[in-house]
Amino acid sequence: MGMDILDFEAPLAALQKEIESLTGYPADAGKEREIARLSTKLDEMRREIYSKLTPWQTVQVARHSQRPYVLDFIEHLFTGFVEIQGDRRFGEDPAIVTGMAWFHDKPVAVIGHQKGRDTKQKIRRNFGMARPEGYRKALRVMRMADKFERPIFCFVDTPGAYPGIEAEERGQAEAIAVNIREMARIRVPIIVAVTGEGGSGGALAVAVGDEILIMEHSIYSVISPEGCAAILWKDAGRAEEAADGLKLTATDLLELGLVDRIVPEPVGGAHTAHRQTAQMLNKYLVEALERSERFSPEERVEARYQKFRRMGEVGLEVRNGS
């Protein structure tokens, strides 16, 4: 498959190579047995490694170049996708894909970051770093969904909002701010799935929802570990330490009350099996939507408000408070 091998996967790669070398020759029973033995060992080793990834290793998995992006989820989970482009103000931003689709025969809106798989696509998609147009397009589609009472699914996977001159000139901060505020009062269900990197404000701008799901090896952070290390230690090389400190893994975030549910990934990470990953996510999306649909629009907006209103309680200490 030409899969990128992550540092900590080196033992897996070595074993894989050993298996491949055996398969090259004419088969005999001894070799078959050996292959079977090694394959079992490989599975065990993979399970072992992926069951205790460090935060920094998780960051690498979350950023894996073969990780499924929104277009992959659209392919495996939705039907009849019709893409909607442009913000009707300035331009079209391919870093965010939006459109209409059907989820189990139900018309819904889909929004998500697309990072791009090969170099050409990566450039076109700007590595999933959206410009103001991307956020404004997303809001436009969300408002349309609201108008026609269609639920919204958001797939979040971005290093962050694009930090460039034109993005600033066209109001990157304003675009994000407005999205965050407006998502708080959209009346239809909004289901958010963080499927890779939840990169700060650029992620949050499409991540204010009724349920925040996060995939097992995804991250969600206020700043990239590299950025954090560069500021705190003036050394981006200490990103590993920063990744530990930032508490950006799915389990950390669940503990802090910032996400609702962790969606398990196939052993070895979502990048190893897109279809299976999507199937595993499917159940969670269905259930989250069901829960949100039980509310009236007023109740839903209130519940969403209270959900974010509570975020941070875990870090507050009240002394002789007013």
Next chain:
Amino acid sequence: MSWFKKEKAPLAPIQHSRMPEGLWTKCKECSEILYTKEIVKNLNVCPKCNYHIGLSAVERAKSIFDDERFEEIETGLFSNDPLSFSDTKNYGDRLSRSKKSTGLDDAVLIARGCIDGIPVVLAAMEYGFIGGSMGVVVGEKITRAVELALEERVPLIIVSRSGGARMQEGAISLMQMAKISAALARLDDGKVPYISILTDPTTGGVTASFAMLGDVNIAEPKALIGFAGPRVIEQTIRQALPPGFQRSEYLLEHGMLDMIVERKDMRKTLGRMLRFFTQSVKPATGSGSSTETDSSTSRSRVQKEESVS
């Protein structure tokens, strides 16, 4: 590597400065040596070059409210260092040092008082407290300020001065953007006015949430305002930034600000806007609090001021 050497480091954020203490003070912008008392009398603005030296939250509150009078509210909230974060220093130590040096619980002061006789709720950010960064306490206090403004139907003013979300509280800080913005959506639905004042510097998650969401967004002159910091942008695009990039004047030119207002004119400008918002459409009643101001007195103040100025 750029072809041309930059003459000076572009757009380094203006150094945080406290109220000048010595008898003489050198202006950071124009290097003029100035009599300190003269600067203080001038609201911490350089009389020579009009450079707006940063104000502490308390100084800001004084500079905005009538007769420099206000009541601090929503106190007694502290961060418990939820991530047990440590870099070159323990976050806990940073917090206690900042508490001591600023006299505040965290990086924002919430106060009530009057501007031109009209009662308002003010949130003023304190840059001296870990760069004015927004963590749980800032998030909670500003949200409470928004909710109070909505409940009492009193205009809200937030003065931003912040590097953005506080790294030491991780994603919890990030979510404060959503918490405050969601509250602002309700304030908006409730038709209670919100004036955002952006001062030097306002960047990151603060700009990308409440600072850009005012019914009116005002900046002080030459303030650094942006989403990404200038250094991050330079590293990303690997070229020098245009002159004046991310300064108030640049943002105004690009349609991202409603106006730039000098400090000496701020109170007057705010007073006029508050009257626009509250005067006839929604009488400024219902506050039911200690302030005795009502729409009729603010109206009389309008006429009085107009005849004077």
